[in-house]
Amino acid sequence: MEFAEFAARAEEIEAEPADLEIVALVRDLLASADDDLETVTRFVQGRVFPAHDSTTLDIGPSLCYEAIAKAAGRNVSAADVEDRLAEYGEIGAVAASYDFGGQQGLAAFGGGGQSALTVGEVDETLQDLAAAAGSGSQDKKLDILFGLFNRAESPEARYLARLVLSEMRIGVGEGTVRDATAEAFDVPVDAVARALQVSNDYGHVAAVAREEGEGGLEDIHLEVGRPVQAMLAQAGTVTDALDDWEAAAVETKFDGARVQVHYDGESVSLYSRNMEDVTDPLPEIVAFVEDHLSAPVILDGEVVAVDEDGDPLPFQEVLRRFRRKHDVAKTAEDVELELNAFDCLHADGEDLLDAPLTDRHDRLESVLEPDGTAAVSTLTISDDADGIAAVEADALDAGHEGIMLKNPDAAYTPGDRGKNWLKRKPDVETLDLVVTGAEWGEGRRATFLGTFELSVRTSDGYETIGKVATGITDEELADLTDRLEPHILAEDGTDVDIDPAVVFEVGYEEIQTSPTYSSGYALRFPRFLSVREDKAVDDADSLERVERLVDGQ
Ligand code: AMP
Numbered sequence: 001m002e003f004a005e006f007a008a009r010a011e012e013i014e015a016e017p018a019d020l021e022i023v024a025l026v027r028d029l030l031a032s033a034d035d036d037l038e039t040v041t042r043f044v045q046g047r048v049f050p051a052h053d054s055t056t057l058d059i060g061p062s063l064c065y066e067a068i069a070k071a072a073g074r075n076v077s078a079a080d081v082e083d084r085l086a087e088y089g090e091i092g093a094v095a096a097s098y099d100f101g102g103q104q105g106l107a108a109f110g111g112g113g114q115s116a117l118t119v120g121e122v123d124e125t126l127q128d129l130a131a132a133a134g135s136g137s138q139d140k141k142l143d144i145l146f147g148l149f150n151r152a153e154s155p156e157a158r159y160l161a162r163l164v165l166s167e168m169r170i171g172v173g174e175g176t177v178r179d180a181t182a183e184a185f186d187v188p189v190d191a192v193a194r195a196l197q198v199s200n201d202y203g204h205v206a207a208v209a210r211e212e213g214e215g216g217l218e219d220i221h222l223e224v225g226r227p228v229q230a231m232l233a234q235a236g237t238v239t240d241a242l243d244d245w246e247a248a249a250v251e252t253k254f255d256g257a258r259v260q261v262h263y264d265g266e267s268v269s270l271y272s273r274n275m276e277d278v279t280d281p282l283p284e285i286v287a288f289v290e291d292h293l294s295a296p297v298i299l300d301g302e303v304v305a306v307d308e309d310g311d312p313l314p315f316q317e318v319l320r321r322f323r324r325k326h327d328v329a330k331t332a333e334d335v336e337l338e339l340n341a342f343d344c345l346h347a348d349g350e351d352l353l354d355a356p357l358t359d360r361h362d363r364l365e366s367v368l369e370p371d372g373t374a375a376v377s378t379l380t381i382s383d384d385a386d387g388i389a390a391v392e393a394d395a396l397d398a399g400h401e402g403i404m405l406k407n408p409d410a411a412y413t414p415g416d417r418g419k420n421w422l423k424r425k426p427d428v429e430t431l432d433l434v435v436t437g438a439e440w441g442e443g444r445r446a447t448f449l450g451t452f453e454l455s456v457r458t459s460d461g462y463e464t465i466g467k468v469a470t471g472i473t474d475e476e477l478a479d480l481t482d483r484l485e486p487h488i489l490a491e492d493g494t495d496v497d498i499d500p501a502v503v504f505e506v507g508y509e510e511i512q513t514s515p516t517y518s519s520g521y522a523l524r525f526p527r528f529l530s531v532r533e534d535k536a537v538d539d540a541d542s543l544e545r546v547e548r549l550v551d552g553q
Contacts, residue, residue, distance in 0.1 A: 038203030046168025071149035095161035229415030236422030256304035
């Protein structure tokens with residue numbers, strides 16, 4: 001396909017406001033792309049490389065301005081290009097505003113008057129440009145880019161400039177290309193979506209859809225060494241998790257950086273959450289994998305910086321390592337890293353994306369033997385808020401960020417920020433509430449007060465707002481019983497009325513209106529945090545404050 005035709009189609013797409021029409025235009029573009037299908041599929045998204053490939057052209061804006069200026073003629077400087085940019089607002093319009101061609105020259109491509117640029121040629125030239133490295137590489141890149149602009153007519157220059165600066169912006173997102181591929185080659189959109197999830201290569205998926213149809217798409221599998229988009233989490237609550245699933249898989253939320261580990265049995269590659277190659281900055285993780293794993297795997301996890309005692313350090317410490325391209329050995333000495341693996345996407349030739357979380361985690365435990373540099377997350381399956389609170393308390397005590405709640409039966413859905421992984425929202429506000437009642441515990445805890453009734457202050461007394469039984473250790477229960485026993489007013493079975501005397505600081509996920517309690521409100525997932533020794537009951541939170549908090553929710 002001639003690049004001019006691609007540019008004309010891009011122009012048409014850009015001018016089209018309706019999403020469905022855009023899909024139709026992209027469909028027609030893909031259907032007529034012939035040998036250039038893979039390239040056109042990338043170019044239309046403004047990509048030169050597949051989504052999984054973190055290679056960049058490494059062209060800064062100023063180099064691009066210089067190339068444009070050179071191609072525009074002797075009297076034009078990079079500063080002139082910048083002036084026009086300030087006026088037009090985007091580089092495509094600037095590039096299209098010059099009359100290129102015929103500049104004698106610097107480039108091997110020579111002057112104007114050559115044959116028309118083709119999509120294939122632009123692609124090959126940009127691949128060469130990306131490969132230029134070492135001393136003099138910026139000059140080489142400038143020459144190559146000049147050569148391209150020098151042969152570009154106005155519409156071509158518009159999209160060439162945007163392509164090289166990753167500013168295509170013609171309204172074609174990933175969903176558009178997915179739908180257009182399905183329509184162009186008459187394959188189910190779900191099959192395209194799945195193939196994209198495992199390959200992250202829109203060009204390849206389009207080619208397979210055209211050549212081999214649905215069956216071919218189904219045969220696209222994960223490939224060790226080719227990064228997969230990370231499954232993401234939504235903010236959510238324990239109540240959400242327990243309402244939606246029979247039980248929740250609870251795990252520490254590590255405060256570090258996401259890392260995907262690929263091991264093909266010989267070599268290791270590591271990728272960040274954005275699928276950038278971070279193998280070089282993390283030599284100790286590479287060494288660990290080489291020493292401890294035998295079968296090919298793709299693992300998902302979080303790399304955390306730890307101090308001498310193995311306690312987690314803030315995530316900025318890990319990012320320092322990611323950014324560090326030189327002197328890796330020195331930073332490795334400064335900051336010790338630990339891999340906390342929590343998922344297994346592929347093991348020994350088998351793709352596990354569709355397997356339930358619990359099976360994937362079992363597999364993870366069987367392939368990775370924890371040792372100094374790496375640990376496997378502990379997955380606790382729990383169907384009650386107390387159990388979850390206990391895991392959370394342990395995670396926080398150990399210096400971690402909090403907990404993740406995962407649907408134990410869910411598949412691994414790359415790139416998806418769905419409802420199957422929830423990062424528990426931290427409590428935003430806490431309330432200081434008065435204890436006005438309690439219940440004696442059962443069994444082992446029969447001599448302790450267990451569930452505490454909480455109240456807010458009003459102008460003429462107290463109104464109930466909830467009960468708390470969660471987040472309290474046995475030791476704390478004994479202490480609370482000692483404190484509250486002298487204030488017991490009346491007992492009825494295991495129920496106890498307590499004279500307002502003690503104030504609890506309580507965390508919660510949400511305040512809801514509720515007929516259950518006399519205040520008219522109820523706390524969702526209330527958790528005991530501490531006794532407010534410093535507060536008298538008159539200093540406890542009022543119903544008015546609760547109303548204000550509800551208004552602000
Ligand atoms: P956030 O970055 O706040 O959106 O939280 C989601 C991120 O938490 C994920 O992308 C991971 O990098 C990180 N994370 C930490 N621990 C876990 C875990 N156990 N499971 C999944 N993601 C985790």
